[in-house]
Amino acid sequence: MIFKFIENLGDRALYNLNDLGRMGIFMLRSLSGIFKRPFRFRAVVRQIREIGANSFGVIFFTAIFTGMVLGLQGYYTLRKFGSEGMLGSAVSLSLLREMGPVLTALMVTGRAGSAMCAEIGIMRNSEQIDALECMAIDPFRYLITPKFIAILISVPLLTMIFNVVGIFGGYLAGVKMLGVNPGAFFSGMESSVVNKDISMGIIKSLVFAVLIVWICTGRGYFVDKIEGAGYGAEGVSRVTTQAVVLSSISILIWDYILTAMLL
């Protein structure tokens, strides 16, 4: 009984080590594709449309309602201390440092990350990736690297959009609905937000972008090697769910690590 437990534990540890190594090499090969010629400009633009432009709607609605909720909650909390004028500062700092990068990354994971994972997984299962290799076409440079470049461009831009729309949402709730003085709202924001807050958000969004594309495309690419994933459509759906969950958790863990490092 105890030996079986130790054996299973060892098997699990070896599997995870192997998986980590495989994913590490995957990351290096994907990133090295950035420096290989010819540069796949069209593929990158297409991916920016898929990951970035097509996520705009989701980001807009998430941002505006998040901002409005922050405005409402902030107003009633600050009113207890007679500090409603600090609402602009509270909304903008919450968005720029935390909510903007994290919620944007989670939304991109749900919308584009899952799609990337399923696309690559289906290509693996239907031997399309094998076909590329047989034609001596590097599947990393052809398929994965454009997604890496596109997400590194798209996620920081989407985060900026999220921040602006979110602040507007906070303004709508606080100023237009609850009657906070607009001058106080904006002057509070101006006096408390510094460059470091903005750069922290950008750094976070870049790290989250790498996590999303690495985990989602990597899980799809190795769909046939993931223990217990199963085969065919079922395998792809399980791995896609796993990729979304893993990306989301990684984003939250790295958010804490980065906050601790950057504050």
Place this chain on the structure above:
Amino acid sequence: MSEAIIQLVDVVKDFGSQRILDHVNLEILPGRTTVIAGGSGQGKSVTLKLILGLLKPDSGTILVKGQDIAAMGRRELNEIRSIFGVLFQGSALLDSLNVFDNVALPLRERTRLNRDQTREQVVNTLLQLGLVGHDEKFPAQLSGGMKKRVGLARALQLQPEIMLFDEPTTGLDPEKTLEIYQLFFETQRKFKYTAVIVSHDIPKVFNLADQVVVLNGGKLVAFDRPEEIQLSEIPEIQSFVKATMGHLYHSSDME
């Protein structure tokens, strides 16, 4: 020195605790058509993947034109792969590209042909394989037989020395199967490639084969001319012939 273009020497391949290929030795001669036959899960497709370097053997050597494919780095592997064309079981067309772009893909990625030269070559191939008028369609809009033709057109773009066919007629009706074999004859006559065909479609592919390899339980049980296989007295081969070709073809009936 062997004249074989592909040589498997004492190849062993396991997946977990399951042995897929068990000390297989095989020589494929240039310009010939070799059929790899056997039941499901006997290691036929794995043999193709080993030849292509998509899988590595656990032991043994795989030589392609005298070079050990398992020992090659990525760059050397890409070089040697340029002599191969592959028609996959499900055709493996890139589903985000239309027929024209799928066929043009190897030319765009692997040659320095300009846009007009690429277009000319692709149009010629589409014409030869009866695909004119379908060039704007996406793989999801094509029938199984049509997908195979597009897959064959793509595989032939770089004029391969060796063509590998993985179950080329699986899922096709008899008429489409015949079409694929006719295309095989025509393209082999034109391009003079060495063909390796993995197939369940035993009676039909025996007519194409110069040599037949029979795999059973991961072991190579027969490697001979098709007529010798049909007349073999070895019990394992007899049962294979009986099971796949029907009683009509069995040696005892021919005596």
